[in-house]
Amino acid sequence: GAVVSQHPSRVICKSGTSVKIECRSLDFQATTMFWYRQFPKQSLMLMATSNEGSKATYEQGVEKDKFLINHASLTLSTLTVTSAHPEDSSFYICSARAGAGTDTQYFGPGTRLTVL
């Protein structure tokens, strides 16, 4: 199956700093990537949809200036959590879709962000 990687897998940062998380599709080109957030013992909540070469579409309630998304190539999308605060601590997961007309998303292994 298709492989999606995320880096880093874990990050601990001080409050007020910015953190960048990378999501890569390793063996296919992803026209669309998605960013999810998962709190402990809860399900995944979609944050934004990232299309290569265009601006990301954010879900209601997600601050686009807080969570910057860049999808510069067909294999890489980045999520930057700006001026992180403890309430931003969470498990961030990306997924990638191979092309239009398919519903299948391949998920990355997730990034655990802890803001002190």
Place this chain on the structure above:
Amino acid sequence: TQLLEQSPQFLSIQEGENLTVYCNSSSVFSSLQWYRQEPGEGPVLLVTVVTGGEVKKLKRLTFQFGDARKDSSLHITAAQPGDTGLYLCAGTAVVGNEKLTFGTGTRLTIIP
């Protein structure tokens, strides 16, 4: 907003028993997927169902999509400790619409 409610939320059973997890919605979905997630990892796709009434089997797991495409079930036969995990259903409302709406999740624990 499409909501997917899963039941039960938690389930703990003995090895060898059978179980069923339900995923229900008032909305129609063009396709529905089931994932299993281990702690600290991303979800892993188990199956995709697209046709109302469709039944798919994956070894000891049987997945069914409701006739009206509003609900789905996952049945596990002779559960094993390796089946332990968080089971998530997720649906797409419109064909080609990219967004996945995830269910509330069922945390399954199989006791050896």
